[in-house]
Amino acid sequence: MTLDTLNLVAILGMAAVTYLTRIAGLALAGRLDLSPRAQAAFDAIPPAVLVAVIAPSALATGWPETGAALLAALAATRLPLLAVVAVGVLAVVGLRMV
Amino acid sequence: MSVLDDARLGFSDIWPAAVAAVPIGLLFGALAAAKGLSPLEVFVMGALVFAGGAQFAAVELWASPAPVFAIIFSTLLINARHVLMSASIAPKLGRFSPAQKLMGLYYMADENWALAEKRARVRQLTPAYWFGMIVPFVSCWLMTTTMGATVGAAMGDPRNLGADFAFTALFIALVASFxxxxxxxxxxxxxxxxxxxxxxxxxxxxxxxxxxxxxxxxxxxxxxxxxxxxxxxxxx
Incomplete structure:
Protein backbone atom coordinates (compact mmCIF):
# COMPACT_ATOMS: atom_id res chain seq x y z
CA MET A 1 0.00 0.00 0.00
CA THR A 2 1.98 2.99 -1.24
CA LEU A 3 1.01 6.54 -2.00
CA ASP A 4 3.61 8.31 -4.12
CA THR A 5 3.78 12.09 -3.51
CA LEU A 6 3.79 13.06 -7.20
CA ASN A 7 0.94 10.64 -7.91
CA LEU A 8 -1.02 12.20 -5.06
CA VAL A 9 -0.38 15.68 -6.47
CA ALA A 10 -1.72 14.55 -9.85
CA ILE A 11 -4.79 12.97 -8.21
CA LEU A 12 -5.50 16.10 -6.13
CA GLY A 13 -5.18 18.23 -9.28
CA MET A 14 -7.59 15.93 -11.12
CA ALA A 15 -10.04 16.15 -8.19
CA ALA A 16 -9.83 19.95 -8.04
CA VAL A 17 -10.51 20.59 -11.76
CA THR A 18 -13.26 17.95 -11.80
CA TYR A 19 -15.05 19.46 -8.81
CA LEU A 20 -14.75 22.88 -10.40
CA THR A 21 -16.60 21.66 -13.53
CA ARG A 22 -19.28 20.05 -11.32
CA ILE A 23 -20.12 23.14 -9.29
CA ALA A 24 -19.61 25.67 -12.11
CA GLY A 25 -23.26 25.11 -13.05
CA LEU A 26 -24.43 26.61 -9.73
CA ALA A 27 -23.03 29.96 -10.84
CA LEU A 28 -23.92 29.59 -14.51
CA ALA A 29 -27.47 28.26 -14.25
CA GLY A 30 -29.84 30.20 -16.47
CA ARG A 31 -27.07 32.36 -17.88
CA LEU A 32 -25.58 29.92 -20.39
CA ASP A 33 -26.80 30.49 -23.95
CA LEU A 34 -24.49 28.80 -26.43
CA SER A 35 -24.79 29.33 -30.17
CA PRO A 36 -25.49 26.08 -32.10
CA ARG A 37 -21.90 26.20 -33.36
CA ALA A 38 -20.43 26.61 -29.88
CA GLN A 39 -22.76 23.88 -28.64
CA ALA A 40 -21.43 21.53 -31.36
CA ALA A 41 -17.85 22.27 -30.33
CA PHE A 42 -18.77 21.68 -26.68
CA ASP A 43 -20.46 18.36 -27.53
CA ALA A 44 -17.34 17.35 -29.45
CA ILE A 45 -15.09 17.66 -26.39
CA PRO A 46 -15.41 14.05 -25.10
CA PRO A 47 -14.74 12.27 -28.44
CA ALA A 48 -11.97 14.76 -29.35
CA VAL A 49 -10.14 14.16 -26.07
CA LEU A 50 -10.62 10.39 -26.16
CA VAL A 51 -9.23 10.17 -29.71
CA ALA A 52 -6.35 12.52 -28.90
CA VAL A 53 -5.32 10.26 -26.00
CA ILE A 54 -5.33 6.98 -27.98
CA ALA A 55 -4.10 8.18 -31.39
CA PRO A 56 -0.41 7.41 -30.67
CA SER A 57 -1.30 3.84 -29.66
CA ALA A 58 -3.74 3.33 -32.55
CA LEU A 59 -1.92 5.14 -35.37
CA ALA A 60 1.75 5.50 -34.46
CA THR A 61 2.78 2.18 -32.83
CA GLY A 62 2.69 -0.47 -35.54
CA TRP A 63 0.40 -2.15 -38.03
CA PRO A 64 -1.02 -4.75 -35.58
CA GLU A 65 -2.29 -1.90 -33.34
CA THR A 66 -3.69 0.06 -36.29
CA GLY A 67 -5.39 -3.07 -37.65
CA ALA A 68 -6.86 -3.93 -34.26
CA ALA A 69 -8.08 -0.33 -33.86
CA LEU A 70 -9.91 -0.58 -37.20
CA LEU A 71 -11.51 -3.88 -36.15
CA ALA A 72 -12.54 -2.38 -32.80
CA ALA A 73 -14.08 0.63 -34.58
CA LEU A 74 -16.03 -1.74 -36.81
CA ALA A 75 -17.18 -3.73 -33.76
CA ALA A 76 -18.19 -0.49 -32.01
CA THR A 77 -20.86 0.15 -34.64
CA ARG A 78 -22.90 -2.81 -33.36
CA LEU A 79 -21.48 -4.35 -30.15
CA PRO A 80 -21.66 -3.16 -26.50
CA LEU A 81 -18.68 -1.64 -24.69
CA LEU A 82 -17.05 -4.72 -23.20
CA ALA A 83 -17.50 -6.80 -26.37
CA VAL A 84 -15.64 -4.08 -28.30
CA VAL A 85 -12.80 -4.25 -25.76
CA ALA A 86 -12.68 -8.04 -26.17
CA VAL A 87 -12.56 -7.76 -29.99
CA GLY A 88 -9.76 -5.17 -29.82
CA VAL A 89 -7.65 -7.12 -27.33
CA LEU A 90 -8.04 -10.45 -29.15
CA ALA A 91 -7.29 -8.77 -32.49
CA VAL A 92 -4.08 -7.17 -31.24
CA VAL A 93 -2.86 -10.42 -29.66
CA GLY A 94 -3.61 -12.27 -32.93
CA LEU A 95 -2.07 -9.66 -35.23
CA ARG A 96 1.10 -9.38 -33.10
CA MET A 97 1.69 -13.12 -33.58
CA VAL A 98 1.56 -12.80 -37.39
CA MET B 1 -43.03 10.35 0.60
CA SER B 2 -40.68 9.62 3.47
CA VAL B 3 -36.95 10.18 3.32
CA LEU B 4 -36.33 6.44 3.44
CA ASP B 5 -38.72 5.75 0.54
CA ASP B 6 -36.99 8.41 -1.53
CA ALA B 7 -33.55 7.01 -0.78
CA ARG B 8 -34.77 3.51 -1.66
CA LEU B 9 -36.13 4.85 -4.96
CA GLY B 10 -32.77 6.40 -5.77
CA PHE B 11 -31.12 3.05 -5.11
CA SER B 12 -33.55 1.13 -7.32
CA ASP B 13 -32.98 3.63 -10.15
CA ILE B 14 -29.18 3.47 -10.02
CA TRP B 15 -28.47 -0.22 -9.46
CA PRO B 16 -28.52 -1.30 -13.15
CA ALA B 17 -25.92 1.38 -13.91
CA ALA B 18 -23.86 0.24 -10.91
CA VAL B 19 -23.93 -3.38 -12.09
CA ALA B 20 -22.96 -2.36 -15.63
CA ALA B 21 -19.96 -0.50 -14.15
CA VAL B 22 -18.60 -3.59 -12.33
CA PRO B 23 -16.50 -5.02 -15.21
CA ILE B 24 -15.45 -1.49 -16.22
CA GLY B 25 -14.24 -0.87 -12.65
CA LEU B 26 -12.29 -4.14 -12.58
CA LEU B 27 -10.72 -3.29 -15.95
CA PHE B 28 -9.82 0.20 -14.75
CA GLY B 29 -8.11 -1.15 -11.63
CA ALA B 30 -6.15 -3.73 -13.63
CA LEU B 31 -4.95 -1.15 -16.18
CA ALA B 32 -3.99 1.29 -13.43
CA ALA B 33 -2.00 -1.44 -11.69
CA ALA B 34 -0.21 -2.19 -14.99
CA LYS B 35 0.86 1.48 -15.05
CA GLY B 36 2.33 1.12 -11.56
CA LEU B 37 -0.45 2.63 -9.46
CA SER B 38 -1.01 0.97 -6.09
CA PRO B 39 -4.49 -0.20 -4.97
CA LEU B 40 -4.47 2.64 -2.41
CA GLU B 41 -3.76 5.21 -5.13
CA VAL B 42 -6.55 3.74 -7.26
CA PHE B 43 -8.93 3.96 -4.28
CA VAL B 44 -7.96 7.56 -3.49
CA MET B 45 -8.36 8.57 -7.14
CA GLY B 46 -11.84 7.02 -7.29
CA ALA B 47 -12.92 8.62 -4.02
CA LEU B 48 -11.63 12.10 -4.89
CA VAL B 49 -12.18 12.28 -8.66
CA PHE B 50 -14.95 9.76 -9.46
CA ALA B 51 -15.04 10.30 -13.23
CA GLY B 52 -14.67 7.10 -15.28
CA GLY B 53 -13.71 8.56 -18.66
CA ALA B 54 -11.26 11.05 -17.20
CA GLN B 55 -9.73 8.38 -14.94
CA PHE B 56 -9.16 6.02 -17.89
CA ALA B 57 -7.55 8.83 -19.90
CA ALA B 58 -5.36 9.84 -16.95
CA VAL B 59 -4.11 6.29 -16.40
CA GLU B 60 -3.32 5.93 -20.11
CA LEU B 61 -1.09 9.02 -19.76
CA TRP B 62 0.40 7.87 -16.43
CA ALA B 63 4.14 7.24 -16.25
CA SER B 64 6.86 7.39 -13.62
CA PRO B 65 7.27 10.24 -12.73
CA ALA B 66 3.66 11.25 -13.34
CA PRO B 67 3.15 13.89 -16.10
CA VAL B 68 1.09 16.01 -13.70
CA PHE B 69 0.24 18.84 -16.09
CA ALA B 70 -0.89 16.55 -18.94
CA ILE B 71 -3.01 14.46 -16.56
CA ILE B 72 -4.79 17.48 -15.05
CA PHE B 73 -5.27 19.13 -18.46
CA SER B 74 -6.78 15.97 -19.96
CA THR B 75 -9.06 15.60 -16.92
CA LEU B 76 -10.26 19.20 -17.25
CA LEU B 77 -11.00 18.78 -20.96
CA ILE B 78 -12.87 15.51 -20.58
CA ASN B 79 -14.93 16.77 -17.64
CA ALA B 80 -15.72 20.15 -19.22
CA ARG B 81 -19.11 18.71 -20.18
CA HIS B 82 -20.00 18.70 -16.45
CA VAL B 83 -20.33 22.49 -16.64
CA LEU B 84 -23.34 22.14 -18.93
CA MET B 85 -24.74 19.21 -16.94
CA SER B 86 -24.55 21.01 -13.59
CA ALA B 87 -25.94 24.21 -15.12
CA SER B 88 -28.94 22.18 -16.20
CA ILE B 89 -29.48 20.32 -12.89
CA ALA B 90 -28.72 23.24 -10.51
CA PRO B 91 -32.14 24.98 -10.80
CA LYS B 92 -33.79 21.62 -9.95
CA LEU B 93 -32.05 21.34 -6.56
CA GLY B 94 -34.44 23.70 -4.75
CA ARG B 95 -34.97 21.31 -1.81
CA PHE B 96 -31.21 21.02 -1.17
CA SER B 97 -29.39 23.13 1.42
CA PRO B 98 -26.26 24.91 0.14
CA ALA B 99 -24.10 22.27 1.86
CA GLN B 100 -26.13 19.44 0.32
CA LYS B 101 -25.70 21.03 -3.13
CA LEU B 102 -21.94 21.33 -2.71
CA MET B 103 -21.64 17.76 -1.41
CA GLY B 104 -24.13 16.23 -3.83
CA LEU B 105 -22.56 17.73 -6.94
CA TYR B 106 -19.14 16.39 -5.90
CA TYR B 107 -20.23 12.97 -7.22
CA MET B 108 -22.34 14.04 -10.18
CA ALA B 109 -21.54 11.63 -13.04
CA ASP B 110 -23.17 11.00 -16.43
CA GLU B 111 -25.41 8.20 -15.12
CA ASN B 112 -26.77 9.73 -11.91
CA TRP B 113 -27.11 13.12 -13.62
CA ALA B 114 -29.22 11.60 -16.41
CA LEU B 115 -31.42 9.72 -13.91
CA ALA B 116 -31.90 12.84 -11.79
CA GLU B 117 -32.89 14.86 -14.88
CA LYS B 118 -35.42 12.17 -15.74
CA ARG B 119 -36.80 12.13 -12.19
CA ALA B 120 -37.01 15.95 -12.06
CA ARG B 121 -39.51 15.90 -14.92
CA VAL B 122 -42.16 14.20 -12.76
CA ARG B 123 -41.21 15.08 -9.17
CA GLN B 124 -39.08 17.56 -7.32
CA LEU B 125 -35.62 16.19 -6.58
CA THR B 126 -34.91 15.47 -2.92
CA PRO B 127 -31.53 15.09 -1.24
CA ALA B 128 -32.63 11.59 -0.11
CA TYR B 129 -33.18 10.48 -3.72
CA TRP B 130 -29.88 12.00 -4.88
CA PHE B 131 -27.77 10.48 -2.11
CA GLY B 132 -29.71 7.21 -2.42
CA MET B 133 -28.24 6.99 -5.92
CA ILE B 134 -24.79 8.31 -5.19
CA VAL B 135 -23.78 6.31 -2.11
CA PRO B 136 -24.19 2.83 -3.69
CA PHE B 137 -22.87 4.00 -7.09
CA VAL B 138 -19.68 5.49 -5.66
CA SER B 139 -19.17 2.53 -3.25
CA CYS B 140 -19.46 0.09 -6.15
CA TRP B 141 -16.89 2.01 -8.24
CA LEU B 142 -14.45 2.17 -5.30
CA MET B 143 -14.78 -1.54 -4.52
CA THR B 144 -14.43 -2.80 -8.10
CA THR B 145 -11.55 -0.50 -9.10
CA THR B 146 -9.57 -1.31 -5.94
CA MET B 147 -10.25 -5.01 -6.44
CA GLY B 148 -9.12 -4.74 -10.07
CA ALA B 149 -5.89 -3.04 -8.98
CA THR B 150 -5.19 -5.76 -6.40
CA VAL B 151 -5.83 -8.65 -8.78
CA GLY B 152 -4.36 -6.86 -11.82
CA ALA B 153 -0.99 -6.34 -10.15
CA ALA B 154 -0.59 -10.11 -9.93
CA MET B 155 -1.25 -10.64 -13.65
CA GLY B 156 2.25 -9.68 -14.81
CA ASP B 157 3.14 -7.96 -18.09
CA PRO B 158 -0.14 -6.74 -19.61
CA ARG B 159 1.35 -6.79 -23.13
CA ASN B 160 1.29 -10.59 -23.16
CA LEU B 161 -2.49 -10.56 -22.78
CA GLY B 162 -2.98 -7.58 -25.11
CA ALA B 163 -4.29 -5.70 -22.07
CA ASP B 164 -2.19 -2.65 -22.98
CA PHE B 165 -4.51 -2.30 -25.98
CA ALA B 166 -7.68 -2.50 -23.85
CA PHE B 167 -7.65 1.30 -23.37
CA THR B 168 -7.51 1.96 -27.07
CA ALA B 169 -10.38 -0.44 -27.73
CA LEU B 170 -12.39 0.94 -24.80
CA PHE B 171 -11.93 4.52 -25.99
CA ILE B 172 -12.96 3.58 -29.50
CA ALA B 173 -16.17 2.11 -28.06
CA LEU B 174 -16.73 5.25 -25.94
CA VAL B 175 -16.23 7.50 -28.98
CA ALA B 176 -18.93 5.47 -30.75
CA SER B 177 -21.32 6.19 -27.86
CA PHE B 178 -20.77 9.94 -28.37
Whole structure:
Protein backbone atom coordinates (compact mmCIF):
# COMPACT_ATOMS: atom_id res chain seq x y z
CA MET A 1 0.00 0.00 0.00
CA THR A 2 1.98 2.99 -1.24
CA LEU A 3 1.01 6.54 -2.00
CA ASP A 4 3.61 8.31 -4.12
CA THR A 5 3.78 12.09 -3.51
CA LEU A 6 3.79 13.06 -7.20
CA ASN A 7 0.94 10.64 -7.91
CA LEU A 8 -1.02 12.20 -5.06
CA VAL A 9 -0.38 15.68 -6.47
CA ALA A 10 -1.72 14.55 -9.85
CA ILE A 11 -4.79 12.97 -8.21
CA LEU A 12 -5.50 16.10 -6.13
CA GLY A 13 -5.18 18.23 -9.28
CA MET A 14 -7.59 15.93 -11.12
CA ALA A 15 -10.04 16.15 -8.19
CA ALA A 16 -9.83 19.95 -8.04
CA VAL A 17 -10.51 20.59 -11.76
CA THR A 18 -13.26 17.95 -11.80
CA TYR A 19 -15.05 19.46 -8.81
CA LEU A 20 -14.75 22.88 -10.40
CA THR A 21 -16.60 21.66 -13.53
CA ARG A 22 -19.28 20.05 -11.32
CA ILE A 23 -20.12 23.14 -9.29
CA ALA A 24 -19.61 25.67 -12.11
CA GLY A 25 -23.26 25.11 -13.05
CA LEU A 26 -24.43 26.61 -9.73
CA ALA A 27 -23.03 29.96 -10.84
CA LEU A 28 -23.92 29.59 -14.51
CA ALA A 29 -27.47 28.26 -14.25
CA GLY A 30 -29.84 30.20 -16.47
CA ARG A 31 -27.07 32.36 -17.88
CA LEU A 32 -25.58 29.92 -20.39
CA ASP A 33 -26.80 30.49 -23.95
CA LEU A 34 -24.49 28.80 -26.43
CA SER A 35 -24.79 29.33 -30.17
CA PRO A 36 -25.49 26.08 -32.10
CA ARG A 37 -21.90 26.20 -33.36
CA ALA A 38 -20.43 26.61 -29.88
CA GLN A 39 -22.76 23.88 -28.64
CA ALA A 40 -21.43 21.53 -31.36
CA ALA A 41 -17.85 22.27 -30.33
CA PHE A 42 -18.77 21.68 -26.68
CA ASP A 43 -20.46 18.36 -27.53
CA ALA A 44 -17.34 17.35 -29.45
CA ILE A 45 -15.09 17.66 -26.39
CA PRO A 46 -15.41 14.05 -25.10
CA PRO A 47 -14.74 12.27 -28.44
CA ALA A 48 -11.97 14.76 -29.35
CA VAL A 49 -10.14 14.16 -26.07
CA LEU A 50 -10.62 10.39 -26.16
CA VAL A 51 -9.23 10.17 -29.71
CA ALA A 52 -6.35 12.52 -28.90
CA VAL A 53 -5.32 10.26 -26.00
CA ILE A 54 -5.33 6.98 -27.98
CA ALA A 55 -4.10 8.18 -31.39
CA PRO A 56 -0.41 7.41 -30.67
CA SER A 57 -1.30 3.84 -29.66
CA ALA A 58 -3.74 3.33 -32.55
CA LEU A 59 -1.92 5.14 -35.37
CA ALA A 60 1.75 5.50 -34.46
CA THR A 61 2.78 2.18 -32.83
CA GLY A 62 2.69 -0.47 -35.54
CA TRP A 63 0.40 -2.15 -38.03
CA PRO A 64 -1.02 -4.75 -35.58
CA GLU A 65 -2.29 -1.90 -33.34
CA THR A 66 -3.69 0.06 -36.29
CA GLY A 67 -5.39 -3.07 -37.65
CA ALA A 68 -6.86 -3.93 -34.26
CA ALA A 69 -8.08 -0.33 -33.86
CA LEU A 70 -9.91 -0.58 -37.20
CA LEU A 71 -11.51 -3.88 -36.15
CA ALA A 72 -12.54 -2.38 -32.80
CA ALA A 73 -14.08 0.63 -34.58
CA LEU A 74 -16.03 -1.74 -36.81
CA ALA A 75 -17.18 -3.73 -33.76
CA ALA A 76 -18.19 -0.49 -32.01
CA THR A 77 -20.86 0.15 -34.64
CA ARG A 78 -22.90 -2.81 -33.36
CA LEU A 79 -21.48 -4.35 -30.15
CA PRO A 80 -21.66 -3.16 -26.50
CA LEU A 81 -18.68 -1.64 -24.69
CA LEU A 82 -17.05 -4.72 -23.20
CA ALA A 83 -17.50 -6.80 -26.37
CA VAL A 84 -15.64 -4.08 -28.30
CA VAL A 85 -12.80 -4.25 -25.76
CA ALA A 86 -12.68 -8.04 -26.17
CA VAL A 87 -12.56 -7.76 -29.99
CA GLY A 88 -9.76 -5.17 -29.82
CA VAL A 89 -7.65 -7.12 -27.33
CA LEU A 90 -8.04 -10.45 -29.15
CA ALA A 91 -7.29 -8.77 -32.49
CA VAL A 92 -4.08 -7.17 -31.24
CA VAL A 93 -2.86 -10.42 -29.66
CA GLY A 94 -3.61 -12.27 -32.93
CA LEU A 95 -2.07 -9.66 -35.23
CA ARG A 96 1.10 -9.38 -33.10
CA MET A 97 1.69 -13.12 -33.58
CA VAL A 98 1.56 -12.80 -37.39
CA MET B 1 -43.03 10.35 0.60
CA SER B 2 -40.68 9.62 3.47
CA VAL B 3 -36.95 10.18 3.32
CA LEU B 4 -36.33 6.44 3.44
CA ASP B 5 -38.72 5.75 0.54
CA ASP B 6 -36.99 8.41 -1.53
CA ALA B 7 -33.55 7.01 -0.78
CA ARG B 8 -34.77 3.51 -1.66
CA LEU B 9 -36.13 4.85 -4.96
CA GLY B 10 -32.77 6.40 -5.77
CA PHE B 11 -31.12 3.05 -5.11
CA SER B 12 -33.55 1.13 -7.32
CA ASP B 13 -32.98 3.63 -10.15
CA ILE B 14 -29.18 3.47 -10.02
CA TRP B 15 -28.47 -0.22 -9.46
CA PRO B 16 -28.52 -1.30 -13.15
CA ALA B 17 -25.92 1.38 -13.91
CA ALA B 18 -23.86 0.24 -10.91
CA VAL B 19 -23.93 -3.38 -12.09
CA ALA B 20 -22.96 -2.36 -15.63
CA ALA B 21 -19.96 -0.50 -14.15
CA VAL B 22 -18.60 -3.59 -12.33
CA PRO B 23 -16.50 -5.02 -15.21
CA ILE B 24 -15.45 -1.49 -16.22
CA GLY B 25 -14.24 -0.87 -12.65
CA LEU B 26 -12.29 -4.14 -12.58
CA LEU B 27 -10.72 -3.29 -15.95
CA PHE B 28 -9.82 0.20 -14.75
CA GLY B 29 -8.11 -1.15 -11.63
CA ALA B 30 -6.15 -3.73 -13.63
CA LEU B 31 -4.95 -1.15 -16.18
CA ALA B 32 -3.99 1.29 -13.43
CA ALA B 33 -2.00 -1.44 -11.69
CA ALA B 34 -0.21 -2.19 -14.99
CA LYS B 35 0.86 1.48 -15.05
CA GLY B 36 2.33 1.12 -11.56
CA LEU B 37 -0.45 2.63 -9.46
CA SER B 38 -1.01 0.97 -6.09
CA PRO B 39 -4.49 -0.20 -4.97
CA LEU B 40 -4.47 2.64 -2.41
CA GLU B 41 -3.76 5.21 -5.13
CA VAL B 42 -6.55 3.74 -7.26
CA PHE B 43 -8.93 3.96 -4.28
CA VAL B 44 -7.96 7.56 -3.49
CA MET B 45 -8.36 8.57 -7.14
CA GLY B 46 -11.84 7.02 -7.29
CA ALA B 47 -12.92 8.62 -4.02
CA LEU B 48 -11.63 12.10 -4.89
CA VAL B 49 -12.18 12.28 -8.66
CA PHE B 50 -14.95 9.76 -9.46
CA ALA B 51 -15.04 10.30 -13.23
CA GLY B 52 -14.67 7.10 -15.28
CA GLY B 53 -13.71 8.56 -18.66
CA ALA B 54 -11.26 11.05 -17.20
CA GLN B 55 -9.73 8.38 -14.94
CA PHE B 56 -9.16 6.02 -17.89
CA ALA B 57 -7.55 8.83 -19.90
CA ALA B 58 -5.36 9.84 -16.95
CA VAL B 59 -4.11 6.29 -16.40
CA GLU B 60 -3.32 5.93 -20.11
CA LEU B 61 -1.09 9.02 -19.76
CA TRP B 62 0.40 7.87 -16.43
CA ALA B 63 4.14 7.24 -16.25
CA SER B 64 6.86 7.39 -13.62
CA PRO B 65 7.27 10.24 -12.73
CA ALA B 66 3.66 11.25 -13.34
CA PRO B 67 3.15 13.89 -16.10
CA VAL B 68 1.09 16.01 -13.70
CA PHE B 69 0.24 18.84 -16.09
CA ALA B 70 -0.89 16.55 -18.94
CA ILE B 71 -3.01 14.46 -16.56
CA ILE B 72 -4.79 17.48 -15.05
CA PHE B 73 -5.27 19.13 -18.46
CA SER B 74 -6.78 15.97 -19.96
CA THR B 75 -9.06 15.60 -16.92
CA LEU B 76 -10.26 19.20 -17.25
CA LEU B 77 -11.00 18.78 -20.96
CA ILE B 78 -12.87 15.51 -20.58
CA ASN B 79 -14.93 16.77 -17.64
CA ALA B 80 -15.72 20.15 -19.22
CA ARG B 81 -19.11 18.71 -20.18
CA HIS B 82 -20.00 18.70 -16.45
CA VAL B 83 -20.33 22.49 -16.64
CA LEU B 84 -23.34 22.14 -18.93
CA MET B 85 -24.74 19.21 -16.94
CA SER B 86 -24.55 21.01 -13.59
CA ALA B 87 -25.94 24.21 -15.12
CA SER B 88 -28.94 22.18 -16.20
CA ILE B 89 -29.48 20.32 -12.89
CA ALA B 90 -28.72 23.24 -10.51
CA PRO B 91 -32.14 24.98 -10.80
CA LYS B 92 -33.79 21.62 -9.95
CA LEU B 93 -32.05 21.34 -6.56
CA GLY B 94 -34.44 23.70 -4.75
CA ARG B 95 -34.97 21.31 -1.81
CA PHE B 96 -31.21 21.02 -1.17
CA SER B 97 -29.39 23.13 1.42
CA PRO B 98 -26.26 24.91 0.14
CA ALA B 99 -24.10 22.27 1.86
CA GLN B 100 -26.13 19.44 0.32
CA LYS B 101 -25.70 21.03 -3.13
CA LEU B 102 -21.94 21.33 -2.71
CA MET B 103 -21.64 17.76 -1.41
CA GLY B 104 -24.13 16.23 -3.83
CA LEU B 105 -22.56 17.73 -6.94
CA TYR B 106 -19.14 16.39 -5.90
CA TYR B 107 -20.23 12.97 -7.22
CA MET B 108 -22.34 14.04 -10.18
CA ALA B 109 -21.54 11.63 -13.04
CA ASP B 110 -23.17 11.00 -16.43
CA GLU B 111 -25.41 8.20 -15.12
CA ASN B 112 -26.77 9.73 -11.91
CA TRP B 113 -27.11 13.12 -13.62
CA ALA B 114 -29.22 11.60 -16.41
CA LEU B 115 -31.42 9.72 -13.91
CA ALA B 116 -31.90 12.84 -11.79
CA GLU B 117 -32.89 14.86 -14.88
CA LYS B 118 -35.42 12.17 -15.74
CA ARG B 119 -36.80 12.13 -12.19
CA ALA B 120 -37.01 15.95 -12.06
CA ARG B 121 -39.51 15.90 -14.92
CA VAL B 122 -42.16 14.20 -12.76
CA ARG B 123 -41.21 15.08 -9.17
CA GLN B 124 -39.08 17.56 -7.32
CA LEU B 125 -35.62 16.19 -6.58
CA THR B 126 -34.91 15.47 -2.92
CA PRO B 127 -31.53 15.09 -1.24
CA ALA B 128 -32.63 11.59 -0.11
CA TYR B 129 -33.18 10.48 -3.72
CA TRP B 130 -29.88 12.00 -4.88
CA PHE B 131 -27.77 10.48 -2.11
CA GLY B 132 -29.71 7.21 -2.42
CA MET B 133 -28.24 6.99 -5.92
CA ILE B 134 -24.79 8.31 -5.19
CA VAL B 135 -23.78 6.31 -2.11
CA PRO B 136 -24.19 2.83 -3.69
CA PHE B 137 -22.87 4.00 -7.09
CA VAL B 138 -19.68 5.49 -5.66
CA SER B 139 -19.17 2.53 -3.25
CA CYS B 140 -19.46 0.09 -6.15
CA TRP B 141 -16.89 2.01 -8.24
CA LEU B 142 -14.45 2.17 -5.30
CA MET B 143 -14.78 -1.54 -4.52
CA THR B 144 -14.43 -2.80 -8.10
CA THR B 145 -11.55 -0.50 -9.10
CA THR B 146 -9.57 -1.31 -5.94
CA MET B 147 -10.25 -5.01 -6.44
CA GLY B 148 -9.12 -4.74 -10.07
CA ALA B 149 -5.89 -3.04 -8.98
CA THR B 150 -5.19 -5.76 -6.40
CA VAL B 151 -5.83 -8.65 -8.78
CA GLY B 152 -4.36 -6.86 -11.82
CA ALA B 153 -0.99 -6.34 -10.15
CA ALA B 154 -0.59 -10.11 -9.93
CA MET B 155 -1.25 -10.64 -13.65
CA GLY B 156 2.25 -9.68 -14.81
CA ASP B 157 3.14 -7.96 -18.09
CA PRO B 158 -0.14 -6.74 -19.61
CA ARG B 159 1.35 -6.79 -23.13
CA ASN B 160 1.29 -10.59 -23.16
CA LEU B 161 -2.49 -10.56 -22.78
CA GLY B 162 -2.98 -7.58 -25.11
CA ALA B 163 -4.29 -5.70 -22.07
CA ASP B 164 -2.19 -2.65 -22.98
CA PHE B 165 -4.51 -2.30 -25.98
CA ALA B 166 -7.68 -2.50 -23.85
CA PHE B 167 -7.65 1.30 -23.37
CA THR B 168 -7.51 1.96 -27.07
CA ALA B 169 -10.38 -0.44 -27.73
CA LEU B 170 -12.39 0.94 -24.80
CA PHE B 171 -11.93 4.52 -25.99
CA ILE B 172 -12.96 3.58 -29.50
CA ALA B 173 -16.17 2.11 -28.06
CA LEU B 174 -16.73 5.25 -25.94
CA VAL B 175 -16.23 7.50 -28.98
CA ALA B 176 -18.93 5.47 -30.75
CA SER B 177 -21.32 6.19 -27.86
CA PHE B 178 -20.77 9.94 -28.37
CA UNK B 179 -21.35 9.64 -32.14
CA UNK B 180 -23.54 12.36 -33.64
CA UNK B 181 -22.89 11.90 -37.35
CA UNK B 182 -20.88 14.11 -39.70
CA UNK B 183 -19.61 16.59 -37.10
CA UNK B 184 -18.23 13.74 -34.95
CA UNK B 185 -16.53 12.22 -38.01
CA UNK B 186 -14.54 15.42 -38.69
CA UNK B 187 -13.82 15.79 -34.97
CA UNK B 188 -12.39 12.27 -34.75
CA UNK B 189 -10.41 12.55 -38.00
CA UNK B 190 -8.82 15.89 -37.03
CA UNK B 191 -8.10 14.84 -33.44
CA UNK B 192 -6.55 11.51 -34.51
CA UNK B 193 -4.29 12.92 -37.21
CA UNK B 194 -3.18 15.96 -35.20
CA UNK B 195 -2.49 13.86 -32.11
CA UNK B 196 -0.50 11.15 -33.95
CA UNK B 197 1.56 13.77 -35.84
CA UNK B 198 2.28 15.78 -32.69
CA UNK B 199 3.26 12.60 -30.86
CA UNK B 200 5.78 11.72 -33.61
CA UNK B 201 7.16 15.23 -34.20
CA UNK B 202 7.02 16.86 -30.74
CA UNK B 203 6.39 14.01 -28.31
CA UNK B 204 4.12 13.49 -25.31
CA UNK B 205 2.25 15.01 -23.54
CA UNK B 206 1.54 17.69 -26.18
CA UNK B 207 -0.37 15.27 -28.43
CA UNK B 208 -3.40 15.46 -26.08
CA UNK B 209 -3.79 19.23 -26.26
CA UNK B 210 -2.98 19.42 -29.99
CA UNK B 211 -5.36 16.59 -30.86
CA UNK B 212 -8.20 17.79 -28.63
CA UNK B 213 -8.02 21.40 -29.83
CA UNK B 214 -7.86 20.32 -33.49
CA UNK B 215 -10.93 18.14 -32.90
CA UNK B 216 -12.85 21.06 -31.36
CA UNK B 217 -11.87 23.36 -34.20
CA UNK B 218 -13.00 20.75 -36.74
CA UNK B 219 -16.36 20.38 -34.93
CA UNK B 220 -16.83 24.15 -34.90
CA UNK B 221 -16.03 24.39 -38.62
CA UNK B 222 -18.16 21.36 -39.57
CA UNK B 223 -21.15 22.62 -37.55
CA UNK B 224 -20.96 25.95 -39.40
CA UNK B 225 -21.60 24.24 -42.71
CA UNK B 226 -24.76 22.58 -41.35
CA UNK B 227 -27.88 23.64 -43.31
CA UNK B 228 -29.30 26.89 -41.90
CA UNK B 229 -32.77 25.39 -41.32
CA UNK B 230 -31.28 22.69 -39.12
CA UNK B 231 -29.27 25.19 -37.11
CA UNK B 232 -32.40 27.25 -36.45
CA UNK B 233 -34.24 24.12 -35.40
CA UNK B 234 -31.60 23.42 -32.77
CA UNK B 235 -31.83 26.94 -31.43
CA UNK B 236 -35.60 27.08 -30.91
Missing amino acids: WKGRVTFWTVAAAGIASALTYKLVGPPWHVAAGALSGLLAAWLAAGTEPAVLAEGVKS
